[in-house]
Amino acid sequence: MKLPPGPKTPSWLLNLQFEADPFGYMDGISKRYGDIVTVMLNSTPVVYVSNPLGIKEIFTNTKEIAARGELNQDFALMTGNQGVLQLNGLVHKNRRKLLMQGFHGARMQACGRRICELTEKIMSQQVVGKSFVAYPTIEDITLRVGVEVVLGLHEGELYNKIKHLFASIIKYPQSPLFQLVTKLPFGQRDLGRWSPRGYMLHLRRELFQLLYTEVQERRKQAGSSHTDILCDLIFAHDETGEPLSDEEVRDLLLSPIFAAQDASGTALAWSLYWIHRLPAVRSRLLEELDSLGENPDPMSIVALPYLSAVCNEALRIYPTQLFTFPRLVESTVEVMGYELSPGTVLIGNIYSTHQREDLYPHPKEFNPERFLEKQFSPYEFFPFGGGSRVCIGGAFALFEMKLVLATILSRYQLELVSQRPERPKFGGLICYPASGVKMMMHSRRQHQGQSQPLVVGSI
Incomplete structure (x- = not known):
């Protein structure tokens, strides 16, 4: 050979x-x-x-x-041993089908308004005239969307704990200390919570236990009217007709939320960078968005051709999945x-x-x-892979990208703090903007380009 x-x-x-x-x-x-x-x-x-x-x-x-699941065992730390990435054959096909139900059809359309609301709520907290880093701000939006769509949680103590743990598990490996220590001899050993590996395992145990408890609690609510992926899985059956175990359900929840937070957040941060770096792109995009009038239906936004082209080009030039x-x-x-x-x-x-x-x-x-x-x-x-391992949330990621971008561009006037090119930095599976895309909030934008001062803290 x-x-x-x-x-x-x-x-x-x-x-x-x-x-x-x-x-x-x-x-x-x-x-x-x-x-x-x-x-x-x-x-x-x-x-x-x-x-x-x-x-x-x-x-x-x-x-x-x-496409063997054993080849993806490195991701089991975050996605569990029975996550969709680790499965094979008929089991993999069955679980993919169960998960993808939640990312299509009427349910996806119904959450469009919520995506716009969350974006507006978080962006309105930015202070006029003060710079902010777009990447973590956008990831906060995409993580909230992921937790709501997958778990059906909106507010409260459990919601905040789960959101915090997901964010920590994503961000901690990107820290300079973690990246330095894990390259040293014995740096990958679990030496307790004070070691990088030990602390990651601690975060994992905390998250897995919270999700496992929530699965058990939700299963007790047999007549639940929830319309989220967690409930889909609780009432679903495997390829043999048997219900999924609590552990299986928990592991299947992880990949969609991580993908929603990390991949979607990264793609959106890069999109904001390119749109505000290139005035002609921003102008054409605003003209297209304004053509829909005020408060357009989310499905009308998603169908816009130039907005779709901008999202595709962002995913092409710096794909979140390399x-x-x-x-x-x-x-x-x-x-x-x-x-x-x-x-x-x-x-x-x-x-x-x-x-x-x-x-x-x-x-x-x-x-x-x-x-x-x-x-x-x-x-x-x-951009989302292909064949039997294509990302289950790819269509939803594009859906979310379009609505978040449309909400931000239609309602706020932003600019990049620096015109220096943004460098990509590798972070485990994806390449995120190294400086996080630093931006400045100038004003609230009205329809057809008029602007007015933004009332700080308004929603």
């Missing part, structure tokens, strides 16, 4: 280079080795593919190439002319596919018009 070309650098050094400059690293690798690259992880060949034809082969060949979840070659298969042996790991390189000059001319430029001029295939544009 002849593997595709790739660097001979030790994997630990490649990881350091990637973390220091993820996009620069991937641009360099693609330029040197092309659109199918092998990186050796100890004795295991890991083949990264950024060619649409190769991506299609990976997503559609389920006979020789398997790679697809890994697949395993189980029997000899040919991918892009290379014969790959069993045991080879295949990963779709989302970022590098989205940077292809033949698909996206001048790929470093933020150009939403490209999505108005051409419809891309799911092997050319796939």
Whole structure:
């Protein structure tokens, strides 16, 4: 077997280079080795593919190439051992179907108004003339939305505790102390709550226990009228017709909330950055939003073509998910002319596919018009992955992005504090804005561009 070309650098050094400059690293690798690259992880060949034809082969060949849940065990710390990422076969298919019910149809439409209300409530707390960091502000919105949609909780002590724990589990690994200590010898050991690993496990236990208790309490309310994913799962049946256990339900709740908070929040922060960095994009977007009149229906907002193009371009240029979840070659298969042996790991390189000059001319430029001029295939544009492991909340993430952006742009006049380019920083699975996108609130915006002073603290 002849593997595709790739660097001979030790994997630990490649990881350091990637973390220091993820996009620069991937641009360099693609330029040197092309659109199918092998990186050796100890004795295991890991083949990264950024060619649409190769991506299609990976997503559609389920006979020789398997999307094994065991390959995602690194995420079990946050998503549980029975989360949707860790499941296989019929069990995985059944749980995906159960979860996706909550992200489609009338229920998703019903929560549109709530997304706009939460956005307005949180953004109105910003002080006029004072700078703020957009990324954590936006993540607060997306986390609240995730907790409400998935758990059906709105306010109160339990709501606040769960929200705090989710936020802490996301933010703590991004801290400089955690990143420094975990790279040292023994840095990954659990040495109690005062060690980075120990503190993460403590946060995990706290969150898992709160969710488990809530599942048990909700199950007692047999006639519950809740319309949330938690209730869907409590009253659901598995592939054999049996109810799901409390532990299964708890683990299935985790991935959708983490995705809602982290991936959606990151995509929105990047969107705000590009919109306010490029006046022409902002002007065209406001013109489109104003065409709907005051207080438009959320579904009318979601259908706006230029708003959709802006969201897609933000997800293209800095995708929140840089790679697809890994697949395993189980029997000899040919991918892009290379014969790959069993045991080879295949990963779709989302970022590098989205940077292809033949698909996206001048790929470093933020150009939403490209999505108005051409419809891309799911092997050319796939910000949420693809095949059997495509993100269950992808459609909802786009829905949420559009409504949050529309609410902020329609009602507030903001500007970037600095015109220096925002750098991406790698944080475990996604690349978030390194400085968090620092912005200034100028005034409250009225329909058709008129503005008036914002009453601080109003809703």
